[in-house]
Amino acid sequence: VKTVSFVSWNGVGGTANLEAGLDAAKKVGLEVISSDAVYELGTTDFFPVMGSVVQGKPDLIVLSGVSPAEAPLLIRAARELGYQGIMSTETAQDAKVLEEVAGTAADGFISIGGASAPELASEYMGKFRDRYIQVAGEWNDEAGTKVYALYMLLKTIQAAGPAVIDDVEAF
Incomplete structure (x- = not known):
């Protein structure tokens, strides 16, 4: 190219x-x-x-x-x-x-x-996909782009502690 x-x-x-x-x-x-x-x-x-x-x-x-x-x-x-x-x-x-x-x-x-091929997906991805289908009725590849982003946000908040809910400076 x-x-x-x-x-x-x-x-x-x-x-x-x-x-x-x-x-x-x-x-x-x-x-x-x-x-x-x-x-x-x-x-x-x-x-x-x-x-x-x-x-x-x-x-x-x-x-x-x-x-x-x-x-x-x-x-x-x-x-x-x-x-x-x-x-x-x-x-x-x-x-x-x-x-x-x-x-x-x-x-x-x-x-x-939306994510890795099923045979390469992590257990976390598999659970997310199953739950998504349960709620939405079918898989959408766009949802797969959010899996690990949401996970990282949650882990970051957990690591920073409850104070960050009211005070972003705590990050």
Whole structure:
């Protein structure tokens, strides 16, 4: 991968992720083809946005700060416009939604997953997953990104003691 283009939504999350992505691209020596492709939340037709990005023929398209609802639509638009390169995001996605909406167009899409493969998951992860399914009815990969974050928050509060509930300076 030598060239990259970024697509982001027009909001704080999209802008912050875009800036971090541009910084990372610069640090590793990637040539940025474009970073001005932006869309509003709630957009459903991504062909106008992805058209100019695909025309630039980047090796990699990064969907900055993209939500699980919009990622498959962006992916599908890029593939239908003829893009065959690598696509990725730095945000968590739901594999089920990607498959349902983008289908095989999402094959090879790189994103933060919901957790390790079941055979690699810790006992803690397994218990979390079982409890989540019990409450929600089905697993969602986005939930898996919270498992260890919640655990670390709880362990940090436990280590700091009850005083931190009322006094964050106690941390």
